[in-house]
Amino acid sequence: MRISGLAAVTGVPLATVKYYLREGLLHPGRQTSATQARYDETHVARLRLVRALLDVGGLSIASARGVLSCLDPGDVFEALGRTQEELPPRVTRDVDLSAAREAIAALGWQVPDESAALRQLAVAMQAVREVGLPLTPDRLQAYAKAAHLVAEQEIDRMPQTSVADALTYAVVGTVLYEPVLLALRRLAHQDVSARRFASST
Amino acid sequence: MRISGLAAVTGVPLATVKYYLREGLLHPGRQTSATQARYDETHVARLRLVRALLDVGGLSIASARGVLSCLDPGDVFEALGRTQEELPPRVTRDVDLSAAREAIAALGWQVPDESAALRQLAVAMQAVREVGLPLTPDRLQAYAKAAHLVAEQEIDRMPQTSVADALTYAVVGTVLYEPVLLALRRLAHQDVSARRFASST
Numbered sequence: 001m002r003i004s005g006l007a008a009v010t011g012v013p014l015a016t017v018k019y020y021l022r023e024g025l026l027h028p029g030r031q032t033s034a035t036q037a038r039y040d041e042t043h044v045a046r047l048r049l050v051r052a053l054l055d056v057g058g059l060s061i062a063s064a065r066g067v068l069s070c071l072d073p074g075d076v077f078e079a080l081g082r083t084q085e086e087l088p089p090r091v092t093r094d095v096d097l098s099a100a101r102e103a104i105a106a107l108g109w110q111v112p113d114e115s116a117a118l119r120q121l122a123v124a125m126q127a128v129r130e131v132g133l134p135l136t137p138d139r140l141q142a143y144a145k146a147a148h149l150v151a152e153q154e155i156d157r158m159p160q161t162s163v164a165d166a167l168t169y170a171v172v173g174t175v176l177y178e179p180v181l182l183a184l185r186r187l188a189h190q191d192v193s194a195r196r197f198a199s200s201t
Numbered sequence: 202m203r204i205s206g207l208a209a210v211t212g213v214p215l216a217t218v219k220y221y222l223r224e225g226l227l228h229p230g231r232q233t234s235a236t237q238a239r240y241d242e243t244h245v246a247r248l249r250l251v252r253a254l255l256d257v258g259g260l261s262i263a264s265a266r267g268v269l270s271c272l273d274p275g276d277v278f279e280a281l282g283r284t285q286e287e288l289p290p291r292v293t294r295d296v297d298l299s300a301a302r303e304a305i306a307a308l309g310w311q312v313p314d315e316s317a318a319l320r321q322l323a324v325a326m327q328a329v330r331e332v333g334l335p336l337t338p339d340r341l342q343a344y345a346k347a348a349h350l351v352a353e354q355e356i357d358r359m360p361q362t363s364v365a366d367a368l369t370y371a372v373v374g375t376v377l378y379e380p381v382l383l384a385l386r387r388l389a390h391q392d393v394s395a396r397r398f399a400s401s402t
Contacts, residue, residue, distance in 0.1 A: 052329075080390060121384035124380035142351060154390070155397060178386075180336070
């Protein structure tokens with residue numbers, strides 16, 4: 001199909017499609033003349049992915065490009081690690097990792113001594129404490145239990161159909177399952193509030 | 202203290218402090234002359250909160266202002282609901298809620314028929330499905346179980362010291378505990394990968 005067809009099929013405005021092409025988020029079409037190119041199903045799929053990463057995942061253009069660059073064939077777990085480095089919140093400043101390391105050690109988790117997620121945890125824990133919110137060991141344990149439950153399900157159900165499928169799942173899933181979990185957390189707040197409130201009257 | 206003292210104590214650049222004052226994120230100091238104002242501990246606490254919401258919570262100035270406006274004295278659960286409306290991802294467009302409603306009904310949760318979090322869930326579920334990632338009922342159940350575990354802990358441990366403390370906890374905690382949970386999910390991926398990988402060799 002032509003670029004106008006690609007825009008029509010996906011519902012993405014033509015100017016936006018051209019912008020993604022310029023920004024390298026979308027791979028070029030097959031050139032059929034000096035001014036014409038053809039696009040196929042791979043472009044439709046990639047466009048849907050780009051929109052999901054930007055709109056639902058809330059990524060910037062630069063972050064989305066970083067995440068998409070992890071989709072090159074290679075080792076799945078290595079790609080997962082690279083994705084974590086590319087994703088916000090990117091922690092570039094120096095941060096004291098000792099509290100986060102201690103928390104992970106208390107959980108008995110096997111994680112690399114230096115990882116983007118460990119820095120993210122350190123910053124997140126520090127922010128909670130700085131504004132005076134409680135972060136007791138049993139609170140951390142509840143979060144850790146919930147997170148591990150989710151991660152086991154996610155890793156165990158990784159598609160085995162092809163390396164490309166597994167990669168897409170690992171890389172894109174890191175971004176796109178997050179909003180599902182967060183929305184459910186907020187809905188669970190409403191459910192728990194409703195129950196506690198009903199039982200106290 | 203003067204505004205320069207406020208900047209020094211919090212480590213926030215003076216120009217940034219002035220910007221937050223202009224944007225209404227920080228309440229004005231007590232005017233002592235036409236050109237001087239005094240700031241106190243409430244300003245220090247609010248500045249730390251603003252920085253945490255912007256840097257760690259990843260909120261925009263407008264979102265942070267909306268969240269902070271929920272900190273006026275009032276009903277805690279009502280404030281929690283208003284916070285959810287103010288927080289990203291703000292879903293303003295029409296979205297088909299039926300799949301999200303079905304999922305919540307299957308869980309037996311009591312949530313309002315129209316809530317920001319329900320719209321967020323609908324958008325998040327649709328995005329996952331559009332890019333072809335799996336979202337089976339057992340996957341949703343795993344997320345829901347994890348989310349409920351977290352929400353129970355969060356609601357049950359709400360500070361009872363004062364309404365103001367409970368409000369801060371409900372409003373700010375919705376934003377600032379999220380990064381802790383997400384960082385732990387990514388670390389759990391690493392732990393689960395390490396274990397599965399070790400046991401398969």
